[in-house]
Amino acid sequence: MGLFDIFKKKKQEEPVEAEAPQSAQPEDATAKTDSSANQEPEASVAADETVTVNQAVVVQGTDGAEEAVADEEDSLTLPEDNTDGNQVAEKNQTNEQSIDETERYAESEVVESNETVVDDEVKHTEAAEDKTESATDDNEQAVYEKGLTQSRKGFASRFNKFLANFRSVDEEFFEDLEDTLIGADLGFDLAIQISDQVREEAKLENLKSKEDIRELIIRIMVESYEEQGKDEDQNMHFAPAGQPTVVLFVGVNGVGKTTTVGKMAQRYKDQGKKIMLAAADTFRAGAVKQLQEWGERAQVPVVTGPEKADPSSVVYQAVERAKAEQVDMLFVDTAGRLQNNVNLMQELAKMNRVVKKVLPDAPQEVLLVLDATTGQNALQQAKLFKDSSEVTGLVLTKMDGTAKGGIVFAIRDQLHLPVKWIGFGEKASDLRVFSAEDFVYGLFKDLVKS
Numbered sequence: 134m135g136l137f138d139i140f141k142k143k144k145q146e147e148p149v150e151a152e153a154p155q156s157a158q159p160e161d162a163t164a165k166t167d168s169s170a171n172q173e174p175e176a177s178v179a180a181d182e183t184v185t186v187n188q189a190v191v192v193q194g195t196d197g198a199e200e201a202v203a204d205e206e207d208s209l210t211l212p213e214d215n216t217d218g219n220q221v222a223e224k225n226q227t228n229e230q231s232i233d234e235t236e237r238y239a240e241s242e243v244v245e246s247n248e249t250v251v252d253d254e255v256k257h258t259e260a261a262e263d264k265t266e267s268a269t270d271d272n273e274q275a276v277y278e279k280g281l282t283q284s285r286k287g288f289a290s291r292f293n294k295f296l297a298n299f300r301s302v303d304e305e306f307f308e309d310l311e312d313t314l315i316g317a318d319l320g321f322d323l324a325i326q327i328s329d330q331v332r333e334e335a336k337l338e339n340l341k342s343k344e345d346i347r348e349l350i351i352r353i354m355v356e357s358y359e360e361q362g363k364d365e366d367q368n369m370h371f372a373p374a375g376q377p378t379v380v381l382f383v384g385v386n387g388v389g390k391t392t393t394v395g396k397m398a399q400r401y402k403d404q405g406k407k408i409m410l411a412a413a414d415t416f417r418a419g420a421v422k423q424l425q426e427w428g429e430r431a432q433v434p435v436v437t438g439p440e441k442a443d444p445s446s447v448v449y450q451a452v453e454r455a456k457a458e459q460v461d462m463l464f465v466d467t468a469g470r471l472q473n474n475v476n477l478m479q480e481l482a483k484m485n486r487v488v489k490k491v492l493p494d495a496p497q498e499v500l501l502v503l504d505a506t507t508g509q510n511a512l513q514q515a516k517l518f519k520d521s522s523e524v525t526g527l528v529l530t531k532m533d534g535t536a537k538g539g540i541v542f543a544i545r546d547q548l549h550l551p552v553k554w555i556g557f558g559e560k561a562s563d564l565r566v567f568s569a570e571d572f573v574y575g576l577f578k579d580l581v582k583s
């Protein structure tokens with residue numbers, strides 16, 4: 134069954150009061166494929182242990198870390214400061230603000246009417262999560278529907294505005310359609326491609342009514358999304374039993390790397406995995422502290438180095454330790470990388486090589502963390518990271534705080550990098566395995582009739 138057929142089936146099964154996402158109980162919610170769910174639980178680690186790597190930078194003879202890192206020393210120039218990163222972050226923010234301005238018209242209604250609902254939902258969610266921080270118990274589809282509220286309303290409001298002007302399927306219609314799709318953050322290329330397909334099929338099927346056209350657009354979007362993703366490997370990859378799985382988290386400042394590491398640590402710890410974290414963001418003291426807090430919360434050890442230490446040295450120590458202590462998964466939090474800073478990209482490559490010196494098949498995953506609220510900007514970052522590092526998948530954070538859900542379509546269309554995880558909030562349980570099915574449904578369910 135194709136994605137659109139699943140979509141239609143879900144829609145037919147949906148209770149009449151579809152606007153109350155928390156009350157929806159889809160039949161197939163238990164059938165979700167969670168790549169991590171079938172792993173064997175193992176013994177948990179000692180609580181609240183923080184390891185400081187005091188010798189992370191200094192070469193002291195016998196330690197392989199020094200040799201490994203020294204081998205790489207020539208190729209690395211440490212960044213002097215984070216100024217550029219801050220500029221990028223500020224630029225993102227400015228960009229976000231200006232886009233917000235233009236979108237306000239389309240979304241103001243939605244945001245206002247949602248505020249009370251969101252407040253209530255937040256209270257409700259917090260109360261529930263006081264009882265359990267488990268990421269596995271909640272109904273996945275309801276989580277997606279809630280997390281995608283802003284994007285769904287944004288889409289619906291754009292489409293309804295566009296269809297309100299609908300008179301006939303003429304050239305003006307296609308121009309409006311392209312503008313609507315670009316406005317929904319699908320990107321120019323995909324907007325044109327979808328519009329062309331709609332043109333072809335509307336003619337072929339002789340579709341004329343507003344409802345038929347609306348459904349055709351959504352069907353084409355869903356089907357082209359599915360088609361483009363058929364070769365993507367969305368699963369997390371793991372080392373063979375007995376070896377640590379190493380996951381590097383990369384991305385520019387403030388996208389949510391540290392938070393994602395913390396959430397993932399909690400998630401896998403809850404599954405019985407032995408977890409270790411490495412604080413390779415040695416440039417920002419706050420980042421180490423932030424990771425330590427997540428480590429304490431999840432009760433997993435955190436390997437740290439002195440401030441301004443060579444990040445690769447910390448990584449090396451952490452990998453050695455993870456191997457020696459038979460850790461199942463080592464999560465490495467890296468500094469905010471700048472897409473236009475060659476030195477920083479080199480440093481990332483160096484980290485990769487240092488990991489391989491200890492564990493030749495690692496890292497099993499290099500996850501690029503992207504902030505969904507930055508829309509097309511996130512896409513640009515992803516392109517640059519993809520070109521200069523071995524990114525294996527994406528984590529899309531802050532989806533709860535944006536109407537730019539369409540970025541998921543643009544990412545697949547232009548990058549062919551699988552979104553593996555999605556963040557719907559700041560709590561550990563807000564990180565979810567990405568499900569195209571739930572995503573598409575959460576985004577479009579208001580636009581298609583059952």
Ligand SMILES: Nc1nc2c(ncn2[C@@H]2O[C@H](COP(=O)(O)OP(=O)(O)OP(=O)(O)O)[C@@H](O)[C@H]2O)c(=O)[nH]1
Binds near residue numbers: 387533558563
């Ligand atoms: N609403 C929301 N906030 C998030 C999400 N993920 C992360 N955040 C918040 O985003 C902010 C930045 O997150 P960090 O984890 O510090 O980002 P970082 O990429 O590690 O930043 P640097 O250490 O500066 O490189 C924090 O306030 C997080 O709580 C999410 O999915 N939703």
